[in-house]
Amino acid sequence: MITRGYVSHRRTYGDRFGGVLELSERACSTDIRWLCRFYFIYLSFFIVRRVVLLLENEQNSSSTMNIEEEIQSSIRSLELDDAEDDNVGIAVEVVKKEELASVDKREEGKTEEMKVKEELVELNETPENKKRHLNVVFIGHVDAGKSTTGGQILFLSGQVDGRTIQKYEKEAKDKSRESWYMAYIMDTNEEERVKGKTVEVGRAHFETENTRFTILDAPGHKSYVPNMISGASQADVGVLVISARKGEFETGYERGGQTREHVLLAKTLGVSKLLVVVNKMDDPTVGWLKERYDEIESKMVPFLKSSGYNVKKDVQFLPMSGLIGTNIKTRVDRSVCPWWDGPCLFEVLDTIEIPLRDPKGPFRMPILDKFKDMGTVVMGKIESGSVREGDSLLVMPNKVQVKVLSVHCDENKVRGAGPGENVRIKLSGIEEEDILSGFVLSSVEKPVGVVSEFDTQLQILELLDNAIFTAGYKAVLHIHSVVEECEIVKLLQQIDPKTKKPMKKRVLFVKNGAIVVCRVQVNNLICIEKFSEFPQLGRFTLRTEGKTVAVGKVTGLLPSGTTGA
Structure with missing residues (x-):
């Protein structure tokens, strides 16, 4: 209706000026008549331009057709009856075509500009165009210095300012825990600060020149191992923090200490790269002594090998002080540690290879x-x-x-x-x-597997009270973010640990150290996959009474009603 009203209004002006033009032609000389015709051409050009601008603002999808009709209607409304006025019509037609071409070019230019801008935005926001990304979980025995190291990393990388550090120093001093102020950066809730222990998995981000990192600060106390499992299941790289202080390393390493269990769980949960940092080297009982560092390394290497790590390829050791930040962002000064000529923590993290990932696979x-x-x-x-x-x-x-x-x-x-x-x-x-x-x-196209029963290959670690592992054994299953009670419903085969092949004898039960293929049942439907297809959704641990008793991988998904088959 706006367009029709506008055209009608324009026709009134056309009739008026048409009459004026007719009177002028009768009364004036040839020169004046040509001047009037020039004025008529200018008026026609003005009308065409107004129509084009109106339709452009309305963003009419059929703009070209409407412009054609409006211009023709305007020309007809002028009612030129002189033969010489054909030249005027030709002139108007030329103006019309030039105006339309100009409009098309402007629209095309705008469209191309919008496309370029959208492509640039999309390119800049595509994850593949960013820095590479790694998830790093800090694991280790309670009080080894994981949260303090994480807080120091955030401070040195500029994620936390000096004023915040001063605030945490005062808060820690008021709680008579002066040396814990850096841990407050990662331990954010009051329970953790009062107890001096990490409870939940802390999460933070920092960047180096080449890499974006997500820090996962796992709790070290044995009561919070399920939370540690949740953190490790998200990690690409593990940083095992070990205290060099006299007595603290031994407590974490001995049977029952969390250093051992964390290493085993990390390997089971897919943390294939491990960085072992010997922390608290500045402690008065250590004093950056090479002998203490070598002692810890010599004890850890055999255990790491027995846990499945390729020490030469996938494990690296380095000394450090998380509290004062030595050998974290920059290499330790030779005057402090004359025997260390290796890299600092940031350098090592920046050189770790990114694990293989499938961006085009099923989500x-x-x-x-x-x-x-x-x-x-x-x-x-x-x-x-x-x-x-x-x-x-x-x-x-x-x-x-x-x-x-x-x-x-x-x-x-x-x-x-x-x-x-x-x-x-x-x-x-x-x-x-x-x-x-x-x-x-x-x-949607290829959804995740959903089952209540599945077949698995299990490695029995250490059963409580020298119990036997047989059908009916119950435990708590931890697989990716699932925590579910489960029961062993059938033992299928026992694997020879030397040949890695199934044994011929029928298996009724197994003990510590055995490898067994069995069928597991859970109370509720869970989302899992075969380990061979999606490793992170196909590896798991079994725990009972606060202790990890077995680790395993999913070998087959079973439909409902197959128990005992």
């Missing part, structure tokens, strides 16, 4: 946590595939289809993220209370 993200924030938000580490805004995914095992509204990585909103990234994803189509820890965000 898999175990859900670690969820919360409400103008919608449902889930947190986790992407183990396979990639995700972008607008994607449709499945929340398993509920089989609820959801849509991705936004993706956040390292506190920044991004268009998408790939494997290895720790992300927060806002979803529509599901409520926060309908999601549990251990659920998996999965691709």
Whole structure:
């Protein structure tokens, strides 16, 4: 209606000026008549331009057709009846074509400019175009200095300012824990600061010149091993923190200490690269003595080998002081430690190879946590595939289809993220209370496996009270973010530890150190995969009464109703 009104208004002016032109032609000389015709051409050009601008502002998809009709209508409204006025029509037609060409060029230029800008934004926000990313879990015995080291890393990398450090120093002094102020950067809740022990997995981010890192500060106390498992299951690299202080290393290393269990769990959970940092080298009982460093290394190497690590290829040792920051960002001064000529912590972390990842595989993200924030938000580490805004995914095992509204990585909103990234994803189509820890965000085309029974190959570590492992044995299963009670329903085969081949004899029970193929049943449906296809969703531990008794990998997923088959 706006267009028609505008045209009608324009026709009134056309009629008026047409009359004026007719009177002028009768009364004036030839020169005046040509001047009037020039004025008419100028008026026609003005009308055409006004029509084009109006239609451009309205963003009419059929703009070219409408412009043609409006111009022809305007020309007809002038009602020129002189033969010489054909020249005027030709002139107007030329003006019309030039104006249309100009409009097309402007529109084309705008479209191309928008495309270029969108491509640049998309390119800049593509995870593959960023720095490489590694998840680093800090593990080790309680009081080895994991949180202090993590806090020092954040301070040295500029993530925490000096004023905040002064605040933590005062707070720690008020609690009579002067040496713990750096740990307060990672241990953020009051319970952890009062107890002086990490309870939950601390999470923080920092960058070096080549790499973005996510720090996972795992608790060291034996009461919080399940939380440590949750942290290690997200990691690409492990930093085993060992205290060089007299007595502290021995306590963590002896049977029952968390140094041993953490190493074993890290290897089981897929942490293939391990950096062993001998901390507290500045302690008065140590004084940067090479003999103490060598003693610790000589004891750890055989144990690391027995845990499955290739020490020459996948393990590296270095001395350090987490409290004062020595040999973390820059190499230790020769005047302090004359015998060490190796790299500092940052240098080693920057050279660690990124594990193989599949950005084009089926999407898999175990859900670690969820919360409400103008919608449902889930947190986790992407183990396979990639995700972008607008994607449709499945929340398993509920089989609820959801849509991705936004993706956040390292506190920044991004268009998408790939494997290895720790992300927060806002979803529509599901409520926060309908999601549990251990659920998996999965691709629609190839969803994650959902079972209550599966076959597995288990390595028995140390059964409590020299018990036997047989059908009916119950334990707690830890697999990615799943924690579920389980029962061994059938022993299928025993594996010869030397030949790695199945033994012919029928197996009824096994003891410590045995390798056995068995069938496991859980109370509820869980999301898992074969280890051969998705390692991070196919490796697990069995724990009972606060102790890890077995580690294993999933070899087969079973449909319901196959128990005893």
